[in-house]
Amino acid sequence: MKNIKEECGIFGIYDTGMSVAKTTYYALSALQHRGQEACGIAVNLNRDIFYHKDVGLVGDVFTDDILNSLQGTMAVGHVRYSTAGGGGRENAQPLVFGYRKGQLAIAHNGNLRNAKELKHEYQVTNGSIFQTTSDTEVIAYTIAKARAESTSIQEAVCKAMNVLKGSYSLVIMSPQKLIAAKDPWGLRPLCMGQKGSSIVFASESCAFDTIGAKFIRELEPGEIVVVEKGNVTSIKEHCGKEKSSLCIFEYIYFARPDSVIYNQSVYDARVTAGKILAKDHPALADLVIGVPDSGLAAAVGFAYESKIPYTEGFIKNRYVARTFIKPTQEEREIAVRMKLNPLKINVEGKRIIMVDDSIVRGTTSKRIVTLLKEAGAKEVHVRLSSPLFLHPCYYGTDIPSKEELIANTHTVEQIREYIGADSLGFLDSEKLESIAPNAECGFCTACFDGSYVI
Amino acid sequence: MKNIKEECGIFGIYDTGMSVAKTTYYALSALQHRGQEACGIAVNLNRDIFYHKDVGLVGDVFTDDILNSLQGTMAVGHVRYSTAGGGGRENAQPLVFGYRKGQLAIAHNGNLRNAKELKHEYQVTNGSIFQTTSDTEVIAYTIAKARAESTSIQEAVCKAMNVLKGSYSLVIMSPQKLIAAKDPWGLRPLCMGQKGSSIVFASESCAFDTIGAKFIRELEPGEIVVVEKGNVTSIKEHCGKEKSSLCIFEYIYFARPDSVIYNQSVYDARVTAGKILAKDHPALADLVIGVPDSGLAAAVGFAYESKIPYTEGFIKNRYVARTFIKPTQEEREIAVRMKLNPLKINVEGKRIIMVDDSIVRGTTSKRIVTLLKEAGAKEVHVRLSSPLFLHPCYYGTDIPSKEELIANTHTVEQIREYIGADSLGFLDSEKLESIAPNAECGFCTACFDGSYVI
């Protein structure tokens, strides 16, 4: 549990049937963990694009009536957490617009590094106007501009990728084609699947499990996949030009544990991290617990390796996703307990190893350790399945500025003291990549070591 | 009562106080008759623009909470009926966007003739993208483009007006200025007023009455008025270059009777039309009635001139503005009666002169005459306070195509027979302009005589 906000999730389907909106609905539900602020679906019916999008969860925004009104043979969908741009309704995606060659719908996950520069350039050179504050509009202009010197939309996307710097996984729907593209570094996941004769794209494979689609493969960094008239072709012009750099935090925190990215199970990566922790940072304790939900798998791994029994340490309230109540200062503790209550029966009088994914500012960790101590834990040994955050992320993860990261202002011992733990251990930077031994990709680990790939 | 849909209403306020959103709310309520589909308010707080807009009536879209969140020292507002572009939420105005010089908010009433051409040009030349289907986005691009070669926003608006062909009354809010502009033909109304130290602009003067502002004057065709740091300046570069051509249907139908346009009272224009009808198309009858609401004033004029007593012929249900029910075919008659019920006590056994504003397809007139006959009217003499529609409108009025206009396919006698009237009279084309003797402007009468001004 932590304050880093998840990013967006995207989905696309090219089908010959007519239930693409409903399939997209189910897929977006499976990707909801990647963004809870807004969502949308655009469909293509006889080359015309229709859409519905709004702020809210997938289950709140879409009704049977709305889905039934979205008939078509292709669709793109999006769940949004606002990494760049505000949370308003105007920033909901997919972004649908008309340009010189008809309509396009774009769903985007990522963060451009040169969005500001491009925006300024387009405004000055082309008199462009920007109605949203999201990067996606910059991508739209870049593609629209590139289309002038291209013979096809895929060529325009390919040309646009020369200009766009940063992380972007895209699903784009044109009047006749469905196009998926991943930035040359491969910072954000995007995979391809198949269901019957339909081709599907999704941020994570768990969306395929939900809709009963077969996983085909992860897109390569820089790859563009084009689906047209049922044929799938791949453009690899941008492939292999940059260092493969999947955000390693996808394994640690963002992705759903049941997803597989570049052949590496997310769950297994977390279990492995827990095992490494158990070896490198053992502790004398009675029980291992995880902080729900992202710490659970690592706790299972820690328990397995250490032979210390695993148990549940907290009950998470599953019904408080939405609340219109702003807690006052004195209610803040209540608001936390409303979401997470320690299992006194398990922790009372015990020496506890508490596995969490990371520490950002330290305040959340401090609060959780306090909950355990108040519930009677004799000792609380905090183990983190990632190294300490030292650097901000410029590729779509909501990690705060350097000054706010506790590891930049406190020594490890000071952090331990601040959060009230009896010991503190975290994954060594050098072992970070070993949590994903099966991953057929390189990693971006900039937030831990400052090596920015772009 | 008729099927021609009203157009949009716009409002702007430059103030030093902080209640501009609420003042705009009241003004938009007064302009609600010009558009019931969507509405919005944008405010300027310390050079930043914030806005709220949605589909629905002003009274439904805005709450105290929302208005209180819209603090600022300038505002523009809009009520929309979709003359061009669909009715979706994305077409609600004001249109707010960022461009090379910061943010702009535009509220627009009118219809461009060259929107399609400009859109295409911008897409091809500048790689522009269009996220709405409204003309306003075209205006936005034109201004943004012109800004590159201008030293101020007002200069850009002035340059843009060289390019824009069609009807447009605009209120534009920039970081520091409030700008009102009217097309060189002056097709749509737009007037200026003052409340204390605030300058206000509105489609119709009735908005000023509501907010207690003083009417100053109607903008000239082609005029641009700039309010900055409390100073009002006028740019008249486009003035006097085109034939002054106010849509005369504003007097007959669109505008609220209590508005004054170019020094001509709308109510008085209608009364005058009724008096002319009484002279030119008299009838032996017991009573004069008007079809609510637009036919009432002309009926009063007819009664006055003819000395035949005026009375009410229909009761209009004031509560059925909104209904989610789609009547089935057999319920259609009920749905009409739900809105309009003849006053049997008044019409039974009587010879009735029924004054309405116009005939489009003839179906509505037929239905209303039938209602009166079923209620026992012995004779129904239909009198129209406008000539017969013969031509479509390209400047923002929702008049259908030539083939659908009954006057193009039927003789007057055939129309009379079709609608079931005992006699039919309408305003002679030559006398049309005499209904507005005080109007300090020329008129567009293209829908009646085909003389298109652009």
Next chain:
Amino acid sequence: MKNIKEECGIFGIYDTGMSVAKTTYYALSALQHRGQEACGIAVNLNRDIFYHKDVGLVGDVFTDDILNSLQGTMAVGHVRYSTAGGGGRENAQPLVFGYRKGQLAIAHNGNLRNAKELKHEYQVTNGSIFQTTSDTEVIAYTIAKARAESTSIQEAVCKAMNVLKGSYSLVIMSPQKLIAAKDPWGLRPLCMGQKGSSIVFASESCAFDTIGAKFIRELEPGEIVVVEKGNVTSIKEHCGKEKSSLCIFEYIYFARPDSVIYNQSVYDARVTAGKILAKDHPALADLVIGVPDSGLAAAVGFAYESKIPYTEGFIKNRYVARTFIKPTQEEREIAVRMKLNPLKINVEGKRIIMVDDSIVRGTTSKRIVTLLKEAGAKEVHVRLSSPLFLHPCYYGTDIPSKEELIANTHTVEQIREYIGADSLGFLDSEKLESIAPNAECGFCTACFDGSYVI
């Protein structure tokens, strides 16, 4: 225009078809002027009662989906203005409940005088509990109690009427019967109609016009009409036992002008009142205007009799039925103007006769006269189509207490001065009943003369 709030409207239909809910929907729309706070429809499908009710206008509360879910062969409907009991959702009607003989649905218009006593008695004697604050629950208990000693529901209703004191028009739906009942004084209207093989009941005949039903007759005071298996029977045990006493204010203000009550047209009654005023309280003036909507017909009558031309004096904004905005003190004048704007062109420099229906506290009249004077009226002669209110109403009209009625604390001259009129005339009490010469009933005129019938 005045502050006395309208009462409720009720409707019932016994049908063999399956569209009773939709027919009730249209009928309630026609009765919406009798109550805008809440509404509801209950249907009977195979002896089971289903219902939907909520706060809001008929057009807001019901959708096609909801109406389609309300299938049945009988229905009762209600629009509520809260004369007794608060405005909460729990007070929405029809009241549906189970009792010893199955389910009942009751729609009620009126006000019991002995509600408090009965409530107390039932609580003490029978341990009754009250979940609403409306009189209707008291009626429900009274009928349920009477059912014990009756062989049929209609007998129970008849017995209950021995106990209930006050005004009540009721439509009651039992598993097999539809029953309409009117209090022995006949204080509130209730009429019967027919559409095909269906029998319908409504507060006012305008509901029949809307749904295309034929008016049969007004129920007699004290009459109970039972519809069962298509047969209509009448129980007249309570008829003729009390003085017939229709609330005369129904003609003056409550009822829709196109309704006919006891053979008397509402519109005609108002015109007649205007004519009497013109004879008894003439004035030298240029124009006659009415205060919308209830003053219009009387103004037409005044103009007819006085030969002074009629015109419109105000424009009423038809779109501000609903607003979520609470005006601050300084906005109060704006809020009034938002609803009603004087037609300056008509009143400026003129001597005006302004016809309204009544004066309660005087504040509204004062405000309207002020509007006219500000618009330039040279003189304003106020004429009221009713006598002065001197006494509160205990039968369902929201007339305030004696002290608040201006006529109890001011002389006529003082009232004139207070409201700023140049002269003030009102209907003489003795002539009150002559406004309804065709009415086949007596009247309750207690609010004017203090002669309470119960």
Next chain:
Amino acid sequence: MKNIKEECGIFGIYDTGMSVAKTTYYALSALQHRGQEACGIAVNLNRDIFYHKDVGLVGDVFTDDILNSLQGTMAVGHVRYSTAGGGGRENAQPLVFGYRKGQLAIAHNGNLRNAKELKHEYQVTNGSIFQTTSDTEVIAYTIAKARAESTSIQEAVCKAMNVLKGSYSLVIMSPQKLIAAKDPWGLRPLCMGQKGSSIVFASESCAFDTIGAKFIRELEPGEIVVVEKGNVTSIKEHCGKEKSSLCIFEYIYFARPDSVIYNQSVYDARVTAGKILAKDHPALADLVIGVPDSGLAAAVGFAYESKIPYTEGFIKNRYVARTFIKPTQEEREIAVRMKLNPLKINVEGKRIIMVDDSIVRGTTSKRIVTLLKEAGAKEVHVRLSSPLFLHPCYYGTDIPSKEELIANTHTVEQIREYIGADSLGFLDSEKLESIAPNAECGFCTACFDGSYVI
């Protein structure tokens, strides 16, 4: 995971502060697992009761505005799952009503056995009317009736308990008192706590953890606790007269694992059940998994006892609590997967022990086993932490009729075959009570063995 629906949750607070509504809000959030259909809060301000209730989750129904409008010094709250009565808005609780001694608000968890008889009796004897279909209205009448022969509300409650047969935990708010009562069998939990000078009551102790209140004790079966002017008194007239019979399914499934009932931790009871299963029904396997959420603790216990590693077998989607989509038949499998996705990486090629809480009809178990097999599980050994259901529940648990319970129509071997498991084991009836060794109460185990206590 199973189809037995949870029951209601209740809460009450007697305070001297003014934030009772917000405290109740947080407490109800903690009790949300006991009912997700409707909720409500009633407060007592100077002896008057105000309330808000509606269908929906606590987080959807209440906003800051609504909570702020609910000022008072006492409150009762309710979350509802409809065990008896339908799910309509009218059945939302607390039930607030007026009776001979003022107002009462009642929140009820449980199910009366003699509701129908009492309802009929009250209808016949007292002419009672029933506006809801919930048992709570019957309780209200019983108390109101008893009040006639009592000198206080607590005496009335005590007398009412002579009449009421079935399960009921109640929190009742009168003008001056807050009263909690539990049926003489103690079928449903209800406990008392303290926060500062406030006394609180809740269905489960987890609500106290959330609001930071101290747990005092579980109410005894039959106990009535009265809080008045800050004093707490207890009436034990009904205590010890019936066999103590807490529904043992509270430990197995209903209650939140972090609650403690009668001194027995719910979590520990589940772990114990898992341990017993491991001893009595071992299996050769690679991994132990639990079906979220209720099977997790038992799985932890099974793993601990068996030394077979525990891991997570499924990912539960936390965001699909609400959906407006009705899946078609072919989408049903998708809808299941949307909620629960097997962790392929963990189960593939493995022999799995899958711990769930119970089997009702067998369809859900079959579906889950299938999911595991499709994910590649080599063997699936199903272990249930409760005996087989053989009998319906009449005390508030939504267990279906005998014929629908698979254990009544299938042998154990047939069940195993039907659900597709490789082996099937369940808790022996005789060992059932040993899962709660610390529980200071007896149990109702009727659904397993048919020994109904009432």
